[in-house]
Amino acid sequence: MKEFLRRLWVVFRKEMTHCYRDPHVVIYGVLFPLLFYPAAAIAMLEIGIFQEGKRESEVYRIVFPESKEPNVAAIREMLSKSKRGKLVTSPNPDKDLKDGNIEAIVEESGGNLSVKVAGSLPLSEAAHTYISKFVESRRFKNLRKELTDKNVPLEIMRVFTFELKDSKTPKTQKEESAGGEAAHVIFRYILASVICVLVLCIPAGAVYPAICAFTEEREKKTLESTLVAPVSTECLMTGKFLSVFFVALMSGLLNLIGMSLVIWLMVSQAKELSSLSKLSGSTFSVSFETGAALVSATVLFSLLVSAIFSLLGAMTKSFKEAQNMLTVPLLIFTPMPIAGMLPGVLLSKTLAFVPVLNLILWVKAAVRGDADIVLVQIAVGETLLLVALMLFLLNRLIRTEKFVLGDQIDLWTPFFARGKTNDR
């Protein structure tokens, strides 16, 4: 056993060295997860700031006839003093709106306001939103004044909001405050979607290590020299598989770190900019159950992907062929996160048997706090069973003469290949 582990370590170390010197592995397994999320977050922030800045300089020309109705007059007054609203007069407002000389017309009819815009003009829709905000703001101000005048407590305004009560996870008083529940729901959604991103990213990190460990041995004709070394097939295969798994897992964890950093940054920013700062820390905390499910699902998915890619990598004998072959599972994995994030798709007795999707739904259930232990056991057991099956087939494949001789290998070779090699 000790000798087996020593050789295993030698094979693993060599594979890791060889693998991490491949620029593909470094790009897709290390640089991409580390740089993509912060870069994407920065880019989104910059775009937001740019758009906001652009909007700041926008001026909307609005035709808004004077009115005797006090509320309408007040809105007109506010708009005329606002930064972006510029009230103009026009003998023929409809023609001017059509020609793009103005962005909006506000009309009053029986105390009701209507805003007319031209959808074909770029600023017209923005002007509509801008005016709506003013009207909404005035409405609330009026309501507040009316309630104050009638000595009604302002808390009555809260009847216009509602919240979901979850009997399994009672919330703290602070969390029940306005906005807290919404922020918590959004945060839970983001947490559940992390596994979905990982399902897409981990395979990208595992493709090249699998090619490096298995396909290249055949393509670069190094297989024979490896096979005449006094090392068993199990040792060789395990060492190579572990290197693929390790890189895939590292890639997954780096993705996780990258995403966590961005989520943390965004939550911090949101807290600073809004009333969320008043929320308790538990709104954005991750429970042990969720964390454990997320890490375990990441490890299990990395194991599954590594086993599938190792088998497929061993079946191919050129880089290009391997890329084509490994694209197939990538395409199969892609719809899983989409299906997993659909509302109402939960870990059930049927879906617990769907590979990959069951891991996503497990994390989703853990985030919701209603993971069924039996269904989780089915999902974990099935994934491990699939990993064992893939490794069994890989072991059979490596022992075939077709593999050793560099012959074309089809999907049936691991099952029915003729000719076994000598104690491999």
Add this chain to the structure above:
Amino acid sequence: MTVEVKDLKKMFFDPKRGEFLAVDGISFNCSQGEIVGLLGPNGAGKTTTLRMIATILRPDSGTAKVNGFEITADPQSVRKNLGFLSSETGLYERLTPREILNYFGQLSDYPLDKLEQRIEDLIKLFEMKEFADTRCERLSTGMKQKVSIARAIVHDPPVMALDEPTSGLDIITSQNTYQFIRDSKAQGKCIIFSTHIMSEAEKLCDRIGIIHRGKLFAMGTLEELRQLTGAHYLEDIFLAIVKEQVDV
């Protein structure tokens, strides 16, 4: 005898040709300090024979012993006692020669405390100092061949199986390979050497086996083969033996 091969047979399956015998009852032996050449055209069965001796392929029947270890009963011990160099042997492109030697040395059970010195000795022997720490992808064919040979013998095996070791090499690199084989012979190694180049076999081998269509038709020293066929040059000897056997 360091290598004893008895009645080795190997059948392959090809979708176009069906089942065919690649090696058909080959028997020979090779002693310490001896070079035995297997001479034959492409597809004669040389490589398959060497692959069976090197435990890469399992024979359908027959047996072979390497330094006393039977190839099917104890393949791991055979591998520890054998250095195998294939004409197709590639190198791990992103590893350096030193890393490759270290990897195979560690896998081959060479004493770890002596491995570093052994690698240094091989680097000196094959004049690899200048490129010992350069990745193999940047090496020339000649340099790669030196690394391949050093890789095959890093564990200092008593038996060497060399499958067309000069295939695709220039004349200078080929000469270096010949010199290495001669030196190994002088050190008492048992060398089985396959080639389809007549002059190579003539220059290097103590005994030559004529192999064609999976069968070993004759085995002996050059002089013995000359007496057998009446021909002087190895090319003529080869053609005479093959023609006679095929006609029969």
